[in-house]
Amino acid sequence: MLYVHETLDRQTGLLVTNPIGEHITITELGEKYRVGPRRVRMILHHMGVLAAEGRRYRLPRAFVERGFGIRHDNPRSGYPFDVLSPKCQALIAEAWDDTVADLEGEAAPIMRRAEAALAAFRSTRRRELTTQQAVCWLCDNHPHLLHCQIADILGVTAQLVSRFTKLRAKRINIRKAQKDQRQTDPQRHALQQ
Structure with missing residues (x-):
């Protein structure tokens, strides 16, 4: 998306727009390099472009001040997100292959x-x-593994791993709901047995 900087020309009273470059989201950057949203964030974090903020990886404010991107902390809808400037994209392109190789190592x-x-x-x-x-055993005992890593270990496709992990998550949620139901209504549960 092309970002512009608007300033008011006080002599003419007109709004002057200056383009500041084609900015892309982190997910779009991942699509450019053919990696998923989670993987691209991990690579950029390893590269030092993104920093952990709570449960997310975000562009640090110091990088925004240097012109590496823009933080959208309060979008009209959805979650906060960041966009990367052309300057940042060029730096990422230079370091991408080395960072991926280091991360895989x-x-x-x-x-x-x-x-x-x-x-x-x-x-x-x-x-x-x-x-x-x-797949379920690896997810339970090695939760830090990515789907593609589990797929490589088992010799199956990442899509199959994704399908099984979604099924696992669904079953875990059902069990938790049943457990919560038993805890909130113990008398009814005792009568059923």
């Missing part, structure tokens, strides 16, 4: 440990785990 030992732990767990079982069970 850090992820390789984590994936090997998760794969070894899964193999050790499988050896204790009488029957072989299904793919869904293996």
Whole structure:
């Protein structure tokens, strides 16, 4: 999206618009590099462009002051978001490949440990785990793994991993709702048994 800076010319009384460049959101940057929204934020955080603020990764205010982007803290609808300036996009393009390689280098030992732990767990079982069970076990015991990493460990597609994790989340929510129901109405639950 093309951003402009509007100023009032006091001599003529007209509003003067000066274009400040084509800014893109972080998700759009991820689409440009063919990575998902979560992965692009992780890469930019590793690069130092984004900083953790609560449960989100946001563009630091010091970067905004230097002209690397704009923070939209109170949008009319939706969640707060950031856009990156052409200057920031150029810096990201220079460092992208090195940062991704560094991040993958850090992820390789984590994936090997998760794969070894899964193999050790499988050896204790009488029957072989299904793919869904293996995905759920990895999600429970190694929650920091991305879907693509779980897919690489199991040799399946990331879409299948995503489907199984959504199903897992749905079942967990159902169990929590049932547990809450029992706690809020213990007499009725006792009568049903």
